[in-house]
Amino acid sequence: MGLVSDGLDRAAQRAFTRPIPKSAGAQIRYLVKQLKGTRPVAELLGVSQRTVERYVKDQIRRPRADLAQRLADAVRARWQPRIREQARRQAATSTGLMIDTRARFGFTAAPGSTDDARLRHLTLALPPEHAARLFDAQDAGATEQQLRAITAEALGEVYFRDGGRRAHGLEVEFTDVEQLDFGL
Structure with missing residues (x-):
């Protein structure tokens, strides 16, 4: 794992x-x-x-x-497989996931931007659609690298691009993960 x-x-x-x-x-x-x-x-x-x-x-x-x-x-x-499945289903449809991570974030953006990777500590609420993607990928047997890519995309959408309100076209890199914790 x-x-x-x-x-x-x-x-x-x-x-x-x-x-x-x-x-x-x-x-x-x-x-x-x-x-x-x-x-x-x-x-x-x-x-x-x-x-x-x-x-x-x-x-x-x-x-x-x-x-x-x-x-x-x-x-x-x-x-308790039914309790576990019920909690996952609720997170994927209505409540979403909380993510608390300390990792190195960098991104590729337009020239002249401050895209140097740096260590950040983020605690964010991921919307249900991102939780559903993570759970579906995990159930489908996705590799750790694929799960990290989905997590990076979700963090990029929620934190850096703010749901499409800014930083259009920004690609987030999620590396050197020191700590990662999810909450339902």
Whole structure:
């Protein structure tokens, strides 16, 4: 995954209405229920089926650090899919996205303009159409570079071109991203 894709996933996870199970046994039981058996869970986590059965019965309580991380990621990816989809749909149709980023922005514009790239910290509300483009591209399997290009275009439209009121023809470059966070 990449910075933009992970940021969109984290934003959708903030919409969860219930906390994710904390104990390894509860997480394993959730995955067994979702994947309909211990064998698929074992294959997903890279452990034996017997190990999964021991977690289900609480015979093993504390997983190794790498297994605990894989387990938490697998549960988080499957937790409350309808809530996640509802939040994404709402952002894409009515509320839009908040973006908070610190990155280097530069642009190509008419000669004589100050187009040198510089580090900026921006917190902006992206309209629903830009949120919809980002979510559609992510669902279609877009690469991180493609998602960054869509984000740069959205930031250029909202911040630099101000919705078409100024800086016509401006092409924004979005590089050296230090921090990127989305909010629904």
